[in-house]
Structures are given as structure tokens and as C-alpha cells.
Amino acid sequence: MAYHGPSYGLSRECQMKSQAKFDINRAREACDWVEAVTKMPLEFPTAEGLTDQLAFGHALKDGIALCTLLNCLQPGAVKRINTMKAPFKQRENLEMFLKGCESYGLKSQDLFQVNDLYENKNLYMVVDCLYALGGLAQKRSYDGPVIGVKVAMENKRNFTEDKLRESQKIIGLQYGSNKGASQAGMTAYGTGRQIIPGESQKIVSNESHKIIGLQSGSNKGASQAGMTPYGAARQIIPDDMIENNN
Numbered sequence: 001m002a003y004h005g006p007s008y009g010l011s012r013e014c015q016m017k018s019q020a021k022f023d024i025n026r027a028r029e030a031c032d033w034v035e036a037v038t039k040m041p042l043e044f045p046t047a048e049g050l051t052d053q054l055a056f057g058h059a060l061k062d063g064i065a066l067c068t069l070l071n072c073l074q075p076g077a078v079k080r081i082n083t084m085k086a087p088f089k090q091r092e093n094l095e096m097f098l099k100g101c102e103s104y105g106l107k108s109q110d111l112f113q114v115n116d117l118y119e120n121k122n123l124y125m126v127v128d129c130l131y132a133l134g135g136l137a138q139k140r141s142y143d144g145p146v147i148g149v150k151v152a153m154e155n156k157r158n159f160t161e162d163k164l165r166e167s168q169k170i171i172g173l174q175y176g177s178n179k180g181a182s183q184a185g186m187t188a189y190g191t192g193r194q195i196i197p198g199e200s201q202k203i204v205s206n207e208s209h210k211i212i213g214l215q216s217g218s219n220k221g222a223s224q225a226g227m228t229p230y231g232a233a234r235q236i237i238p239d240d241m242i243e244n245n246n
Helices: 009-021 024-038 053-060 064-073 087-104 114-118 123-139 161-167 239-245
Strands: none
Touching: 024 053, 024 064, 024 123, 053 064, 053 114, 053 123, 064 087, 064 123, 087 114, 087 123, 114 123
């Protein structure tokens, strides 16, 4: 593998986000599952075993364990497993594993890219792929060690035309059903609302309804006589000219 050097800027941020998504506990469970199914131990760089994501990538980067795993789940999925340590042979193993997973039934969004594992870029996607593969194996009635959540079986329903027409008569709550409520007793939009405490309503007389309060817009006897309409020109005449005219 070529040495690309440290990353900076946006590449560094993407790398940090990818590392943060890697869960060492899930990776350890995935490695234990691979060893349990293949009956072959994984080779880690140190005697301490799986300590970080680099050790996880080192154990699976040659593709031998992954191809053996897929052949255990579906015999003959990978026709030939390369055992050479040459980089192009290891990449070929990973490509055959990914193609075999797709033929086995995994969706494209559940797979990872070869460089994600071989260059330790997005190792969390490798862990997710193994969990998805384990869930699919349970759906296919694999009787060996399992991991992940079993993929749900398809339960397709066929309804008759009469049943479909009956469903169109139901008014769902999302359509605004009022559940028997009405607008009886409600005042029209813009009408004044009388806010009177409960005890005060008992002593309100009919004479009080004849009083026009200020909030109701009473003009208290004032009128608009002599006022010019809105927008009309206003004549401004000095006082001395008014006296001379008189």
C-alpha cells in the first residue's frame, strides 16, 4: 500500500469523522463472528489482538478470511481465493468478496469499497457490512453462529377490489375529521368578544348592554363635519389674511 502522508483541511475532517464512527466493540464482535464461522483465527499485528481500527483493518485486508466467510455461508460463492501477499491479489480477494455479497443478496448501500478496507479509510463501513451479512444469513436460515439483526421476511398482501374500495370510505384523522364537533355558538370573525368573569355574569343587567364602551368605537358625540377627505389638499392661510378678508 502506498504511503499517502498525513491529511489536512477538509480531508482531515472527513478522516476524523470516519474514525469517530468506528465502534471497537462492534468490530470485536464482527471479528469473533468471522472466526467462529470460518474456524480460522485472524492475524493481528500485535499479541494484544484487536486494540484499534488499524488492527481490525490489518486482520481483514488480505480478503482471505472474508472470502472464506462467504463460502461458509454460501458454498461456491468465491471460486478461487488468492493466498499470495501481493497487493493486487489481496485487492482481487476483496473485489470477489463484494461481488459475492451482492449475489448473496446484500444491497449496494450495505457494501464498502475496496479502498475503505485496504487503505483503512472507512473501516466502520466494513463492520456495518459484516453485520448486514450476518442478518441476511439468518434470513437464509443459516444454522451457524449469527450476528446482527435478522432481515425481515417479505409479507406481501393482496387485497380484492371490493376491499380497496371500502378503504376509500374511511376518513382518516390526517384529513381533518372533527369527531362530531361543530361551530354552534361561535361568533363571526371580527365580532367583539365579551370577557366577563363567571361571577360577574350573574349580576350583569340588561341596562349595561345599552352602554357603548370606548373599546366599541363610540365617538362621544363628535362628528366629522368640515373635515376634508383622505388625500385632499389642505389650505394653510395665515391669520392676518383671514382678518383682512373679514
